[in-house]
Amino acid sequence: MPERPLNATAASLLGFLHDGPMTGWDLLEHAQQRIGAFWSLTQSQVYRELAAMASAGLVRAGARGRRDRQPYEITDAGRTAFAAWALKPPADETIRFPLLLTVLFGRHLPPPRLAEHLATHRATHAARLDEYEQVAAALPDGADDVEPYAVATLRFGVAYERAVLEWFDTLPQALRSGATAPDTDA
Known part of the structure:
Protein backbone atom coordinates (compact mmCIF):
# COMPACT_ATOMS: atom_id res chain seq x y z
CA MET A 1 0.00 0.00 0.00
CA LYS A 88 -13.84 4.21 -2.91
CA PRO A 89 -16.61 6.68 -3.69
CA PRO A 90 -15.30 9.38 -6.04
CA ALA A 91 -14.73 12.79 -4.50
CA ASP A 92 -17.24 15.51 -5.27
CA GLU A 93 -16.46 17.30 -8.48
CA THR A 94 -15.10 20.81 -8.34
CA ILE A 95 -16.00 23.17 -11.13
CA ARG A 96 -12.91 24.98 -12.34
CA PHE A 97 -14.23 26.99 -15.24
CA PRO A 98 -11.99 30.06 -15.60
CA LEU A 99 -14.51 31.77 -17.89
CA LEU A 100 -16.99 31.82 -15.00
CA LEU A 101 -14.54 33.90 -12.96
CA THR A 102 -14.22 36.31 -15.85
CA VAL A 103 -18.01 36.54 -16.18
CA LEU A 104 -18.44 37.02 -12.43
CA PHE A 105 -16.08 39.99 -12.54
CA GLY A 106 -17.19 41.03 -16.02
CA ARG A 107 -18.31 44.46 -14.86
CA HIS A 108 -14.60 45.27 -14.50
CA LEU A 109 -13.89 44.52 -18.18
CA PRO A 110 -14.62 46.56 -21.25
CA PRO A 111 -17.90 45.04 -22.56
CA PRO A 112 -16.49 44.19 -26.00
CA ARG A 113 -13.65 42.21 -24.35
CA LEU A 114 -16.11 40.16 -22.29
CA ALA A 115 -18.23 39.54 -25.40
CA GLU A 116 -15.07 38.41 -27.22
CA HIS A 117 -14.18 35.97 -24.44
CA LEU A 118 -17.71 34.58 -24.46
CA ALA A 119 -17.74 34.17 -28.24
CA THR A 120 -14.34 32.45 -28.25
CA HIS A 121 -15.30 30.01 -25.52
CA ARG A 122 -18.69 29.31 -27.09
CA ALA A 123 -16.96 28.43 -30.36
CA THR A 124 -14.57 26.11 -28.50
CA HIS A 125 -17.46 24.28 -26.83
CA ALA A 126 -19.40 24.06 -30.10
CA ALA A 127 -16.36 22.51 -31.82
CA ARG A 128 -15.90 20.06 -28.96
CA LEU A 129 -19.58 19.06 -29.14
CA ASP A 130 -19.26 18.55 -32.88
CA GLU A 131 -16.22 16.32 -32.33
CA TYR A 132 -17.99 14.26 -29.66
CA GLU A 133 -21.10 13.89 -31.81
CA GLN A 134 -18.98 12.68 -34.73
CA VAL A 135 -17.35 10.08 -32.50
CA ALA A 136 -20.77 9.04 -31.15
CA ALA A 137 -22.23 8.78 -34.67
CA ALA A 138 -19.33 6.54 -35.72
CA LEU A 139 -19.87 4.08 -32.88
CA PRO A 140 -20.81 0.66 -34.18
CA ASP A 141 -24.06 -0.99 -33.15
CA GLY A 142 -23.56 -2.68 -29.81
CA ALA A 143 -20.84 -0.29 -28.65
CA ASP A 144 -22.68 0.04 -25.34
CA ASP A 145 -22.12 -3.67 -24.78
CA VAL A 146 -18.50 -3.80 -25.98
CA GLU A 147 -17.14 -0.60 -24.37
CA PRO A 148 -19.84 0.68 -21.98
CA TYR A 149 -17.41 2.72 -19.86
CA ALA A 150 -15.97 4.71 -22.74
CA VAL A 151 -19.44 5.20 -24.27
CA ALA A 152 -20.83 6.47 -20.96
CA THR A 153 -17.94 8.94 -20.70
CA LEU A 154 -18.50 10.10 -24.28
CA ARG A 155 -22.22 10.60 -23.62
CA PHE A 156 -21.39 12.71 -20.58
CA GLY A 157 -19.16 14.86 -22.79
CA VAL A 158 -21.99 15.34 -25.29
CA ALA A 159 -24.49 16.23 -22.56
CA TYR A 160 -22.01 18.57 -20.86
CA GLU A 161 -21.17 20.46 -24.04
CA ARG A 162 -24.86 20.80 -24.91
CA ALA A 163 -25.56 22.19 -21.43
CA VAL A 164 -22.68 24.68 -21.66
CA LEU A 165 -23.87 25.84 -25.10
CA GLU A 166 -27.39 26.25 -23.73
CA TRP A 167 -25.94 28.40 -20.93
CA PHE A 168 -24.11 30.57 -23.47
CA ASP A 169 -27.33 30.97 -25.45
CA THR A 170 -29.29 32.07 -22.39
CA LEU A 171 -26.81 34.78 -21.36
CA PRO A 172 -28.26 38.28 -21.58
CA GLN A 173 -27.81 39.65 -25.09
CA ALA A 174 -26.00 42.66 -23.62
CA LEU A 175 -23.18 40.41 -22.36
CA ARG A 176 -22.88 38.57 -25.66
CA SER A 177 -22.89 41.74 -27.75
CA GLY A 178 -20.67 43.86 -25.50
CA ALA A 179 -23.35 46.49 -25.06
CA THR A 180 -23.26 46.83 -21.27
CA ALA A 181 -21.45 49.66 -19.53
CA PRO A 182 -18.27 48.77 -17.63
CA ASP A 183 -18.16 49.11 -13.87
CA THR A 184 -17.02 52.61 -13.00
CA ASP A 185 -16.02 51.84 -9.41
CA ALA A 186 -13.15 49.56 -10.47
Whole structure:
Protein backbone atom coordinates (compact mmCIF):
# COMPACT_ATOMS: atom_id res chain seq x y z
CA MET A 1 0.00 0.00 0.00
CA PRO A 2 1.34 3.46 -0.77
CA GLU A 3 2.62 5.71 2.01
CA ARG A 4 0.20 8.44 0.97
CA PRO A 5 -3.34 7.93 -0.29
CA LEU A 6 -3.56 7.36 -4.01
CA ASN A 7 -4.80 10.54 -5.68
CA ALA A 8 -6.92 10.59 -8.82
CA THR A 9 -4.01 11.61 -11.04
CA ALA A 10 -1.84 8.71 -9.87
CA ALA A 11 -4.84 6.37 -10.11
CA SER A 12 -5.46 7.41 -13.71
CA LEU A 13 -1.84 6.60 -14.58
CA LEU A 14 -2.15 3.21 -12.93
CA GLY A 15 -5.38 2.66 -14.83
CA PHE A 16 -3.63 3.33 -18.14
CA LEU A 17 -0.71 1.08 -17.16
CA HIS A 18 -3.15 -1.82 -16.93
CA ASP A 19 -2.95 -1.80 -20.74
CA GLY A 20 0.82 -2.38 -20.69
CA PRO A 21 4.11 -0.59 -20.02
CA MET A 22 4.33 3.06 -21.08
CA THR A 23 6.82 5.86 -20.74
CA GLY A 24 5.88 9.09 -19.01
CA TRP A 25 5.56 10.69 -22.42
CA ASP A 26 3.28 7.88 -23.63
CA LEU A 27 1.15 8.24 -20.51
CA LEU A 28 0.79 11.98 -21.01
CA GLU A 29 -0.26 11.55 -24.65
CA HIS A 30 -2.61 8.71 -23.76
CA ALA A 31 -4.17 10.77 -20.97
CA GLN A 32 -4.64 13.78 -23.23
CA GLN A 33 -6.44 11.61 -25.78
CA ARG A 34 -8.58 9.64 -23.34
CA ILE A 35 -9.34 12.04 -20.47
CA GLY A 36 -7.99 15.40 -21.58
CA ALA A 37 -11.47 16.87 -22.07
CA PHE A 38 -12.36 16.39 -18.41
CA TRP A 39 -9.13 15.79 -16.49
CA SER A 40 -5.96 17.75 -17.07
CA LEU A 41 -2.48 16.39 -16.54
CA THR A 42 0.81 18.17 -16.98
CA GLN A 43 4.12 16.61 -17.86
CA SER A 44 5.51 17.54 -14.43
CA GLN A 45 2.55 15.87 -12.69
CA VAL A 46 3.03 12.66 -14.66
CA TYR A 47 6.74 12.39 -13.88
CA ARG A 48 6.25 13.42 -10.23
CA GLU A 49 3.54 10.76 -9.77
CA LEU A 50 5.60 8.10 -11.54
CA ALA A 51 8.56 8.79 -9.27
CA ALA A 52 6.38 8.67 -6.16
CA MET A 53 4.66 5.48 -7.31
CA ALA A 54 8.00 3.85 -8.14
CA SER A 55 9.23 4.70 -4.62
CA ALA A 56 6.05 3.21 -3.18
CA GLY A 57 6.45 0.05 -5.27
CA LEU A 58 3.29 0.64 -7.33
CA VAL A 59 5.15 0.81 -10.63
CA ARG A 60 8.46 -0.56 -11.81
CA ALA A 61 10.76 1.40 -14.09
CA GLY A 62 12.19 -0.48 -17.05
CA ALA A 63 15.41 0.05 -18.93
CA ARG A 64 15.80 3.39 -20.67
CA GLY A 65 15.20 3.24 -24.39
CA ARG A 66 15.62 5.63 -27.26
CA ARG A 67 15.73 9.30 -26.41
CA ASP A 68 16.32 8.24 -22.79
CA ARG A 69 12.65 7.30 -22.38
CA GLN A 70 11.94 4.93 -19.55
CA PRO A 71 8.92 2.64 -19.60
CA TYR A 72 6.95 1.94 -16.44
CA GLU A 73 4.83 -1.06 -15.68
CA ILE A 74 2.26 -1.55 -12.97
CA THR A 75 3.20 -3.96 -10.16
CA ASP A 76 0.90 -6.24 -8.18
CA ALA A 77 0.99 -3.64 -5.39
CA GLY A 78 -0.05 -1.04 -7.98
CA ARG A 79 -2.96 -3.19 -9.11
CA THR A 80 -4.02 -3.61 -5.49
CA ALA A 81 -3.76 0.13 -4.78
CA PHE A 82 -5.69 0.92 -7.96
CA ALA A 83 -8.43 -1.56 -7.08
CA ALA A 84 -8.72 -0.05 -3.57
CA TRP A 85 -8.90 3.47 -5.04
CA ALA A 86 -11.53 2.43 -7.60
CA LEU A 87 -13.74 0.95 -4.85
CA LYS A 88 -13.84 4.21 -2.91
CA PRO A 89 -16.61 6.68 -3.69
CA PRO A 90 -15.30 9.38 -6.04
CA ALA A 91 -14.73 12.79 -4.50
CA ASP A 92 -17.24 15.51 -5.27
CA GLU A 93 -16.46 17.30 -8.48
CA THR A 94 -15.10 20.81 -8.34
CA ILE A 95 -16.00 23.17 -11.13
CA ARG A 96 -12.91 24.98 -12.34
CA PHE A 97 -14.23 26.99 -15.24
CA PRO A 98 -11.99 30.06 -15.60
CA LEU A 99 -14.51 31.77 -17.89
CA LEU A 100 -16.99 31.82 -15.00
CA LEU A 101 -14.54 33.90 -12.96
CA THR A 102 -14.22 36.31 -15.85
CA VAL A 103 -18.01 36.54 -16.18
CA LEU A 104 -18.44 37.02 -12.43
CA PHE A 105 -16.08 39.99 -12.54
CA GLY A 106 -17.19 41.03 -16.02
CA ARG A 107 -18.31 44.46 -14.86
CA HIS A 108 -14.60 45.27 -14.50
CA LEU A 109 -13.89 44.52 -18.18
CA PRO A 110 -14.62 46.56 -21.25
CA PRO A 111 -17.90 45.04 -22.56
CA PRO A 112 -16.49 44.19 -26.00
CA ARG A 113 -13.65 42.21 -24.35
CA LEU A 114 -16.11 40.16 -22.29
CA ALA A 115 -18.23 39.54 -25.40
CA GLU A 116 -15.07 38.41 -27.22
CA HIS A 117 -14.18 35.97 -24.44
CA LEU A 118 -17.71 34.58 -24.46
CA ALA A 119 -17.74 34.17 -28.24
CA THR A 120 -14.34 32.45 -28.25
CA HIS A 121 -15.30 30.01 -25.52
CA ARG A 122 -18.69 29.31 -27.09
CA ALA A 123 -16.96 28.43 -30.36
CA THR A 124 -14.57 26.11 -28.50
CA HIS A 125 -17.46 24.28 -26.83
CA ALA A 126 -19.40 24.06 -30.10
CA ALA A 127 -16.36 22.51 -31.82
CA ARG A 128 -15.90 20.06 -28.96
CA LEU A 129 -19.58 19.06 -29.14
CA ASP A 130 -19.26 18.55 -32.88
CA GLU A 131 -16.22 16.32 -32.33
CA TYR A 132 -17.99 14.26 -29.66
CA GLU A 133 -21.10 13.89 -31.81
CA GLN A 134 -18.98 12.68 -34.73
CA VAL A 135 -17.35 10.08 -32.50
CA ALA A 136 -20.77 9.04 -31.15
CA ALA A 137 -22.23 8.78 -34.67
CA ALA A 138 -19.33 6.54 -35.72
CA LEU A 139 -19.87 4.08 -32.88
CA PRO A 140 -20.81 0.66 -34.18
CA ASP A 141 -24.06 -0.99 -33.15
CA GLY A 142 -23.56 -2.68 -29.81
CA ALA A 143 -20.84 -0.29 -28.65
CA ASP A 144 -22.68 0.04 -25.34
CA ASP A 145 -22.12 -3.67 -24.78
CA VAL A 146 -18.50 -3.80 -25.98
CA GLU A 147 -17.14 -0.60 -24.37
CA PRO A 148 -19.84 0.68 -21.98
CA TYR A 149 -17.41 2.72 -19.86
CA ALA A 150 -15.97 4.71 -22.74
CA VAL A 151 -19.44 5.20 -24.27
CA ALA A 152 -20.83 6.47 -20.96
CA THR A 153 -17.94 8.94 -20.70
CA LEU A 154 -18.50 10.10 -24.28
CA ARG A 155 -22.22 10.60 -23.62
CA PHE A 156 -21.39 12.71 -20.58
CA GLY A 157 -19.16 14.86 -22.79
CA VAL A 158 -21.99 15.34 -25.29
CA ALA A 159 -24.49 16.23 -22.56
CA TYR A 160 -22.01 18.57 -20.86
CA GLU A 161 -21.17 20.46 -24.04
CA ARG A 162 -24.86 20.80 -24.91
CA ALA A 163 -25.56 22.19 -21.43
CA VAL A 164 -22.68 24.68 -21.66
CA LEU A 165 -23.87 25.84 -25.10
CA GLU A 166 -27.39 26.25 -23.73
CA TRP A 167 -25.94 28.40 -20.93
CA PHE A 168 -24.11 30.57 -23.47
CA ASP A 169 -27.33 30.97 -25.45
CA THR A 170 -29.29 32.07 -22.39
CA LEU A 171 -26.81 34.78 -21.36
CA PRO A 172 -28.26 38.28 -21.58
CA GLN A 173 -27.81 39.65 -25.09
CA ALA A 174 -26.00 42.66 -23.62
CA LEU A 175 -23.18 40.41 -22.36
CA ARG A 176 -22.88 38.57 -25.66
CA SER A 177 -22.89 41.74 -27.75
CA GLY A 178 -20.67 43.86 -25.50
CA ALA A 179 -23.35 46.49 -25.06
CA THR A 180 -23.26 46.83 -21.27
CA ALA A 181 -21.45 49.66 -19.53
CA PRO A 182 -18.27 48.77 -17.63
CA ASP A 183 -18.16 49.11 -13.87
CA THR A 184 -17.02 52.61 -13.00
CA ASP A 185 -16.02 51.84 -9.41
CA ALA A 186 -13.15 49.56 -10.47
